[in-house]
Structures are given as C-alpha cells and as structure tokens.
Amino acid sequence: MTDRHRERQGSGDDVPAPLGDTPRHEQADGRPFGFSEASLRGLDDLDARLPPPDALTEPAFAPSFRMTDRLRPDAAAGGGLVRDTSGAARPHYWGHRERLRTRFLDGGHAPMPEYELLELLLFNAIPKIDVKPLAKRLLAAFGDLNGVVAASEHRILQVEGADRWVYLQLRLVDGFAQRMAQARVLQREVLASWDALIAYCRTVMAHREIEQFRVLFLDRKNTVIADEALGSGTVGHVPVYPREVAKRALELNASAVILVHNHPSGDPTPSREDITMTARVMAACEAIDVTVHDHIVVGKTCEVSFRATGLL
Numbered sequence: 001m002t003d004r005h006r007e008r009q010g011s012g013d014d015v016p017a018p019l020g021d022t023p024r025h026e027q028a029d030g031r032p033f034g035f036s037e038a039s040l041r042g043l044d045d046l047d048a049r050l051p052p053p054d055a056l057t058e059p060a061f062a063p064s065f066r067m068t069d070r071l072r073p074d075a076a077a078g079g080g081l082v083r084d085t086s087g088a089a090r091p092h093y094w095g096h097r098e099r100l101r102t103r104f105l106d107g108g109h110a111p112m113p114e115y116e117l118l119e120l121l122l123f124n125a126i127p128k129i130d131v132k133p134l135a136k137r138l139l140a141a142f143g144d145l146n147g148v149v150a151a152s153e154h155r156i157l158q159v160e161g162a163d164r165w166v167y168l169q170l171r172l173v174d175g176f177a178q179r180m181a182q183a184r185v186l187q188r189e190v191l192a193s194w195d196a197l198i199a200y201c202r203t204v205m206a207h208r209e210i211e212q213f214r215v216l217f218l219d220r221k222n223t224v225i226a227d228e229a230l231g232s233g234t235v236g237h238v239p240v241y242p243r244e245v246a247k248r249a250l251e252l253n254a255s256a257v258i259l260v261h262n263h264p265s266g267d268p269t270p271s272r273e274d275i276t277m278t279a280r281v282m283a284a285c286e287a288i289d290v291t292v293h294d295h296i297v298v299g300k301t302c303e304v305s306f307r308a309t310g311l312l
Contacts, residue, residue: 096130097123114145121173125165134161149174150207178204182227190222190258190293197224197258198296198303205262205298213240213261217254218293226252240277242284249290257285259295268299275311282312 051057100120109117118135126134141159142148149170156167181200190197197216205212213231216224228248231240240261249257259281261274274297282292295306306312 115139118145118148121169122166125163125169126161131161134159134166137161146207149177150209152209155209185216186224186227188224190216190218190224200227201260201296201298201303205260206300208262209264211262211264213259215245215248216258216260217249217252218256218258219253220255222256222293225254240281242277242281245281246284246288246290249285250288254290256291256293258293260298261295262298266300268297268302268304270295270297270304270306270309270311278306278312 100116101123104112104117104120115132115135118138119131122131122135137159138148138156139145141155142151151170153164153167156162156170157164178200181196181203184196185193185200188196201214205214210232212229214227214229217226217228219225230244230248245257245259248254259278263269274295278292278295285292292312293307295312297304297306
C-alpha cells in the first residue's frame with residue numbers, strides 16, 4: 001500500500017477495531033479496511049496520473065482566440081468578447097463574415113455601405129480577425145472606395161493593419177474594373193461610344209495620385225485599336241515626348257489619336273504646360289499625317305475636352 005493510500009485512510013481512529021491483535025488498518029485476512037483489489041488498482045492508476053504536488057499545470061487546450069487589443073470593447077468594432085446562451089465567451093466577430101457574405105449574395109451591393117463592401121474584399125487578405133476597423137481606417141485615409149482602390153502601395157502600407165496581401169486584393173479589383181471598362185472602348189467606333197470612353201478614362205485615371213499620360217490610337221474608321229500609357233510622372237507633372245507618340249502611331253498604323261491625362265489635384269482645368277505639350281504633339285503627328293482628335297484632362301469629378309473648349 002502506498003503512502004497516499006495510508007493518508008486517505010487516516011490514523012484508523014474512525015474505523016472499527018479489528019478482532020484480536022490484528023493491526024487497526026488491516027482485516028484479519030491482511031486486506032485493508034474498505035478497499036477491494038480493484039479499488040487498489042484504481043488508486044495506483046490514479047497515483048500514476050496525478051502530477052507531483054509542486055508541479056505547475058496549464059490547460060491541455062488553449063483558447064482558439066488570443067486576447068489582443070482588437071478584443072477590447074473600446075478598440076473592437078462591435079464590443080470585444082460576447083457571451084452566448086450557454087455563457088461561453090467568444091470574439092464578437094465570430095459568424096460575422098458568413099452573415100455579411102449572405103447579405104451580399106441575397107441583396108447585392110446596393111444597400112451595403114462602402115465599409116462593408118471593403119470588408120468583404122479584406123476577408124480574402126486577412127483571415128479570422130475583425131477587419132471592420134481596418135476597412136474604416138482605409139476609407140478615412142483615402143476618402144472613398146475609389147481612393148482606396150487607386151492608392152499606391154506605399155500609402156496603403158502606411159495604414160495600420162494593412163499589408164501587401166491587402167494591397168494585392170485592391171490591385172485585383174482595380175485590374176478587373178479597368179479591363180471591364182476597356183472592353184467597352186476597344187474595337188469600337190469612338191463617336192458611337194464616347195460616353196463609354198469617358199467612363200473608361202475616369203475609371204483608369206480619375207483617382208490616381210500621380211499624373212499619367214495615355215494615348216488612344218484610332219484607325220481610319222475611328223475605331224479604337226489600342227490604348228497605351230506612354231508616361232507617368234509626379235503629382236504635378238508628367239514627361240511627354242511627342243516623337244514617342246508619333247512613333248507608336250506609325251507602328252500601330254493609326255490614323256488618329258486621342259490624348260488623355262489626369263490632374264491628381266482634382267481640377268481638370270488645362271495648365272499652360274498642357275496647352276504647350278498638346279501643340280508639340282500635334283506638330284509631331286501632322287508630320288506623319290496622323291490627326292489629334294482631342295485631348296481630355298481628367299479630374300476627380302469631371303473632365304475637360306480641348307476640342308469642346310476651343311483649345312484644339
């Protein structure tokens with residue numbers, strides 16, 4: 001019998017004394033009072049399972065969430081930890097992703113605020129945690145979804161919680177938007193699809209943080225045969241080389257071009273430099289019998305056409 005067994009039995013004062021001279025802790029046949037052989041084996045097995053009295057123990061299974069700042073009620077969007085009907089605590093956002101996906105599939109994007117649409121996108125970049133605070137930080141930093149999608153990698157990574165996977169998802173959305181808008185312009189007669197062309201220019205350039213210069217190349221039927229970016233610059237300037245525009249028009253066998261560039265400031269009013277640059281491109285194109293149909297300056301909310309304003 002082990003010492004633990006003896007401790008459990010005590011001194012024997014509370015056990016009836018056996019007959020004769022038999023020790024108080026044993027029966028006449030030598031077995032302890034109150035314990036069968038099966039019980040003794042069970043106690044031995046229990047002794048083997050119990051840790052030493054001075055051992056430090058911890059739960060065998062850690063919680064499936066970590067207590068971070070995101071779970072503080074004053075930091076998390078929605079209230080940190082909540083308790084279900086059984087009283088168990090869980091992060092407030094559990095089940096939120098599935099609910100949001102279901103709402104989107106059932107009702108579409110129209111009734112959803114911008115931050116929820118951005119949440120749906122961020123689900124693909126960041127697993128498991130609550131991304132609503134990040135969605136709202138991105139919108140606060142860039143104004144709206146257009147600004148978020150068009151933002152540069154450097155600026156996206158400056159927002160707390162954003163990483164390159166977030167930037168990747170934004171670039172994918174931007175790529176899809178540009179391809180879909182471009183499909184309505186390429187291989188179409190420009191006068192019959194002028195509104196689509198303007199919509200494409202807005203999609204591609206309106207919310208860029210730096211100036212970009214693009215050229216739409218047209219054939220003899222005024223069908224758009226190519227759309228190419230021929231220069232990118234700074235916030236207020238983009239270098240344009242008229243000879244490069246003329247050279248590319250020759251390579252594509254184009255008969256006319258439409259020039260497009262953006263003003264990151266948001267104001268599409270042509271500058272003196274814009275007017276001078278347009279005149280130089282026109283001179284280079286005239287030398288090879290290519291017509292400049294228009295030059296469009298894209299702002300954040302509107303555009304200015306050189307031809308419509310008499311500048312061309």
